[in-house]
Amino acid sequence: WRDTPLDPERVRTDPIPEVTEPSDLLLRGGALFTISDSYGRIYQLGFGGPGGGVTLAASWEPTGLPEKTDLEALAELPGGEVLLASETNGTIFVLSPFPRHICAAWRTQIAGTCLIGRANCGTEAMAVLPGRRLFVAKEREPRAAYIFDLPDNPCVATTLSGRTPLELPDEVGPDISAATWDAASGHLL
Numbered sequence: 418w419r420d421t422p423l424d425p426e427r428v429r430t431d432p433i434p435e436v437t438e439p440s441d442l443l444l445r446g447g448a449l450f451t452i453s454d455s456y457g458r459i460y461q462l463g464f465g466g467p468g469g470g471v472t473l474a475a476s477w478e479p480t481g482l483p484e485k486t487d488l489e490a491l492a493e494l495p496g497g498e499v500l501l502a503s504e505t506n507g508t509i510f511v512l513s514p515f516p517r518h519i520c521a522a523w524r525t526q527i528a529g530t531c532l533i534g535r536a537n538c539g540t541e542a543m544a545v546l547p548g549r550r551l552f553v554a555k556e557r558e559p560r561a562a563y564i565f566d567l568p569d570n571p572c573v574a575t576t577l578s579g580r581t582p583l584e585l586p587d588e589v590g591p592d593i594s595a596a597t598w599d600a601a602s603g604h605l606l
Contacts, residue, residue, distance in 0.1 A: 435473045436460050441542075441595055443491040443499065448474075450516070452488040452501060459501075459516040479512055481519030486510075487529075490543045490595075492551070498571045502540040502553070505529040509543070509553075511571045520572035525565065526580070527555050542596035544605060551577070552605055554593040560585065562593065 433439070440454040449462045456478075463474035479501075490502035499515040502508075507527035513520045529539030541556040549567040554560070566579030585593075597606050 431470055433460075433462065433471050433473060435476070436462070440489050441491045443493060445493055445499070445515070450491065452491060454487050454489055454504070457482050457484070457486050457488060461516075477516040479510075479517055479519050482510060487537065487539075489539075489541050492543045492545050494545055494567070494571055496571060500543060500545075500551075502543050503529075504537060504539040504541060507539055509540070509577075513572055521574045523568070523574070524576040525553055525563075526576065527553065527561070527563070531557070542593050544596040544598045546598050546605065547600075550579075552596055552598075554596055556593050557591040560589075560591050560593060 436451065438453050438455045439451040439460065441452060443450045451460050451462060452458065453460070459477045459479065460473055461475040463472040465472060487504040488501050489504040492500045494500065497515070498511050498513040501510045501512060503510065506529055507525040509523040509525060510519045511521040511523065512518065525540065527540055529537065531538035538557050539555055540553055542554040544552045546552055551565045551567055552562065553565060554562040562583040562585055564581045564583065565577040568575050599606050
């Protein structure tokens with residue numbers, strides 16, 4: 418579907434009170450998290466059971482996060498650290514302990530600039546891949562995707578190395594908004 422779910426009993430599109438501009442999802446330890454792309458907040462979502470609504474269970478503003486950071490993507494490292502990507506300047510923040518503290522910032526050298534308007538066309542999606550690699554996608558104007566090598570120590574600031582550009586098929590479209598690694602199928606979704 419595009420705008421209306423085919424089965425509204427199984428697919429809900431209700432707003433979540435007190436969760437402002439959610440972007441991306443992370444399932445971690447049985448809990449579901451999202452981030453605000455305008456307010457630098459991490460939200461844990463709760464569920465009201467069958468037929469119930471989605472609620473705000475908790476929220477955090479991590480220490481060490483610069484003001485006016487446009488957060489767009491979440492991913493979890495094998496060691497339990499969580500990555501947050503900034504769309505405006507290509508920075509990936511490492512949270513440890515999650516969700517309270519930024520322990521490092523990684524530079525990707527992915528620009529957030531657009532052909533027109535404000536810097537809002539940068540990192541939009543990322544996923545941790547096998548072999549200590551990180552998939553990072555930049556949305557529109559122009560869209561792009563890269564593979565980077567993960568650093569040995571996540572909580573040390575660095576510029577990511579091993580940047581390898583990927584060729585995207587036309588059917589991917591201009592706005593890559595999420596990515597995840599599916600270990601069962603061995604595919605990046």
